Amino acid sequence: MSNRPTSGTDARRAALALLDKVLGEGLLLAECQGQVLDPLDPADRARAQRLTLETLRALERVDRILQKHLRKPPALFVRNALRLGAMELCTGGAAHGVVNDIVNLVARHRRHGQLKGLVNAILRKVADEGPAEWAKLRVPRLPKWLRAPLAQAWGNEAMLAIEAAHFRGAPLDLTPKPGADLTAIAGDWTPTGSYRLRDAGQVSALPGFAAGDWWVQDAAAALPARLLNPQAGERVLDLCAAPGGKTLQLAAAGADVTAVDISEGRLHRLQENLTRTGLVAAVVVGDVLEQKGQYDAVLLDAPCSATGTIRRHPDLPQAKDGGGFGALIELQAQMIAHAWSLVKPGGRLVYCTCSLLPDEGECQVEDLLDMFPDASIGTTLATLPGIAPEWITEEGGLRLRPDYWPELGGMDGFYMAELIKAAT
Numbered sequence: 001m002s003n004r005p006t007s008g009t010d011a012r013r014a015a016l017a018l019l020d021k022v023l024g025e026g027l028l029l030a031e032c033q034g035q036v037l038d039p040l041d042p043a044d045r046a047r048a049q050r051l052t053l054e055t056l057r058a059l060e061r062v063d064r065i066l067q068k069h070l071r072k073p074p075a076l077f078v079r080n081a082l083r084l085g086a087m088e089l090c091t092g093g094a095a096h097g098v099v100n101d102i103v104n105l106v107a108r109h110r111r112h113g114q115l116k117g118l119v120n121a122i123l124r125k126v127a128d129e130g131p132a133e134w135a136k137l138r139v140p141r142l143p144k145w146l147r148a149p150l151a152q153a154w155g156n157e158a159m160l161a162i163e164a165a166h167f168r169g170a171p172l173d174l175t176p177k178p179g180a181d182l183t184a185i186a187g188d189w190t191p192t193g194s195y196r197l198r199d200a201g202q203v204s205a206l207p208g209f210a211a212g213d214w215w216v217q218d219a220a221a222a223l224p225a226r227l228l229n230p231q232a233g234e235r236v237l238d239l240c241a242a243p244g245g246k247t248l249q250l251a252a253a254g255a256d257v258t259a260v261d262i263s264e265g266r267l268h269r270l271q272e273n274l275t276r277t278g279l280v281a282a283v284v285v286g287d288v289l290e291q292k293g294q295y296d297a298v299l300l301d302a303p304c305s306a307t308g309t310i311r312r313h314p315d316l317p318q319a320k321d322g323g324g325f326g327a328l329i330e331l332q333a334q335m336i337a338h339a340w341s342l343v344k345p346g347g348r349l350v351y352c353t354c355s356l357l358p359d360e361g362e363c364q365v366e367d368l369l370d371m372f373p374d375a376s377i378g379t380t381l382a383t384l385p386g387i388a389p390e391w392i393t394e395e396g397g398l399r400l401r402p403d404y405w406p407e408l409g410g411m412d413g414f415y416m417a418e419l420i421k422a423a424t
């Protein structure tokens with residue numbers, strides 16, 4: 001067997017480092033991928049990202065394939081090397097190249113190099129038998145800590161459909177600046193007015209990127225700003241704004257936007273997005289709970305479990321265990337109450353989270369309606385195109401799930417509601 005690195009070596013080495021951080025240290029890719037991926041060239045970076053995401057998405061299948069070859073799980077690095085190799089081999093990777101490369105990566109490991117023979121033997125068996133077994137295995141399920149509350153909220157049948165959507169992954173959607181022409185990009189309009197790419201390649205190479213004609217934003221994530229229905233010249237406060245997809249929509253409508261976020265780093269990305277698109281907003285580093293003033297309209301995209309984005313972030317259920325969710329739900333309750341105090345009489349608030357948990361969506365809005373007699377649900381939702389009546393909730397919000405639009409490629413899980421403050 002040759003020891004010469006193949007073209008995929010750097011990408012596989014980086015993917016293994018990322019798998020170690022997610023599965024060993026409980027880090028989200030967003031928290032750790034910069035330092036691993038930045039030194040790579042763009043093609044290897046994209047490949048490492050794809051390998052990591054596909055391995056995490058298929059983790060249950062991969063572990064079932066490997067289980068019969070292992071009497072007990074080896075050290076995490078070796079286990080992840082087997083997982084990566086098995087995923088590639090079972091999904092069409094060329095056996096010789098994959099096995100060679102993974103074995104060489106293990107051989108070079110300081111502590112586990114002696115296990116290269118075992119890895120070679122197992123991956124060769126997987127190369128022979130794995131692809132046929134793979135197709136017969138069930139769609140990977142979420143870990144119990146997350147599956148149980150979601151199945152309770154949406155039922156077992158919906159749970160299976162949500163897991164199927166997670167396994168399929170997510171297409172890429174664009175939100176155009178008003179009047180932008182996207183005909184040079186291969187894609188289709190979704191019923192709600194986002195532009196879904198037919199082939200998600202390198203985004204920055206697409207026509208109109210440098211000119212700032214559009215930005216990447218999932219079709220579901222594009223709806224809260226539409227629900228706020230900002231008007232030209234209105235004073236709009238965008239709370240928890242970074243990296244700014246919704247800020248761009250509000251600014252593109254001509255509103256006088258103030259974008260607030262506690263994270264300077266994320267606001268830097270928001271500012272880059274404003275600069276690229278030529279749109280304008282006042283950018284404020286600060287805590288939602290310390291904001292003052294009165295606004296025509298407020299958008300609160302509260303920090304949440306992000307369980308609606310697992311299609312694109314399969315690291316989340318593997319890295320986390322739900323430990324911090326209680327504190328997030330408490331913070332959301334404080335934030336929505338404070339955001340309400342910033343809405344002027346006759347004004348409106350849109351509350352939203354990219355969560356699948358009703359505690360972070362429906363329940364927060366029900367509590368606000370109970371707590372503030374001057375709050376009622378608005379009517380803008382009825383005017384938005386492409387909204388299926390069954391997505392509208394009892395209290396008048398909009399519940400979106402990844403299993404909706406299966407034939408179009410799904411959407412992120414999201415919750416949103418428009419609340420109107422009575423005029424005095």
Ligand SMILES: C[S@@+](CC[C@H](N)C(=O)[O-])C[C@H]1O[C@@H](n2cnc3c(N)ncnc32)[C@H](O)[C@@H]1O
Pocket residue numbers: 239240241242243244245246247260261262263266286287288289301302303304354
């Ligand atoms: C769901 S993300 C916002 C996404 C953003 N609205 C968009 O469309 O691109 C939640 C944001 O809340 C911010 N955040 C968390 N706690 C905050 C606080 N106490 N005050 C202000 N922002 C906060 C985080 O930094 C994060 O950027």
